[in-house]
Amino acid sequence: MQVMNADWTTTEETIAQKAFDTAYKREIGSLMAAVRHQVGSLQEIDDMWRLHDFLSVKRHEVDGRYDYRLPMLVFVFAGLVKDGWLSIEELEGLNADKIAKIAALARM
Amino acid sequence: MQVMNADWTTTEETIAQKAFDTAYKREIGSLMAAVRHQVGSLQEIDDMWRLHDFLSVKRHEVDGRYDYRLPMLVFVFAGLVKDGWLSIEELEGLNADKIAKIAALARM
Structure with missing residues (x-):
């Protein structure tokens, strides 16, 4: 599996991009x-x-939130x-360490 | 005729208030x-x-425009x-000098 970024495989990038787009469409639709x-x-x-x-x-929220840079993605997700805007299940396929970090940060 | 302000009679004030409210309702309705x-x-x-x-x-425009202070009214109108948002005819009853000033400023 080719590694494009220090921490993200190409497979993970594909999953991340899809999840990112899904959340964006959801939030914009709701807005x-x-x-x-x-x-x-x-x-x-x-x-x-009003x-x-x-x-x-x-x-301001949307501009700040949707920052697609790999080193930021764990925080974004x-x-x-x-x-x-996203369920943890929609990130399935990222490695276990990333999922754990995202889940822990999301509970904070 | 009682003079409430140095330059505005009570009759003029009534006309001014009505014209001001009319223009405000029109602009807000249009908006x-x-x-x-x-x-x-x-x-x-x-x-x-967008x-x-x-x-x-x-x-910003509306907040700046609708300033009901007598010394500003000629400029506001x-x-x-x-x-x-207002026709000069709707100011009928103000004295001729005010009408002339308003008309002249409106053409600038």
Whole structure:
């Protein structure tokens, strides 16, 4: 098995990329649904500024969260598992040490 | 006619308050319609960040524009007329000097 990065095999990279994309699509989908819902009940100016605040927070979270650099991936996945965007089972195929680290970090 | 402020009679204040509220409701109504429209065609993440940028700009504009302090009102009304949120006719009843100033500033 070819090792592309010090710690990640090509097989692991494929699994990681897929899991990363899955979580991203899930979170963005959920975010778009939440925006549609908020706009559906838009009544007054304060509702609009609440939507603006909500988008400011979410944009900051999403920009910070989806950092696909191999040395960061264990932390990225831990955050995604912790916040419910990914299940630990979807990382099956990564080596046992990585899975254990991700699971432990996700419980913190 | 009682003068409440150095330059504004109570009659003028009533007219000003009504015009101010009218413009505000118009602009906010238009803004909410624009937000609903953008959300109606929400397809991908970039559409959502475009909505966020749009709201950031509009919030800044609205917060800056609707400044109900008598010494500022001539400038506020000039901006509202210039940007189409108020017609000069809706200020009828203010004295001729104020109307002339507002009209002149709105053309700048």
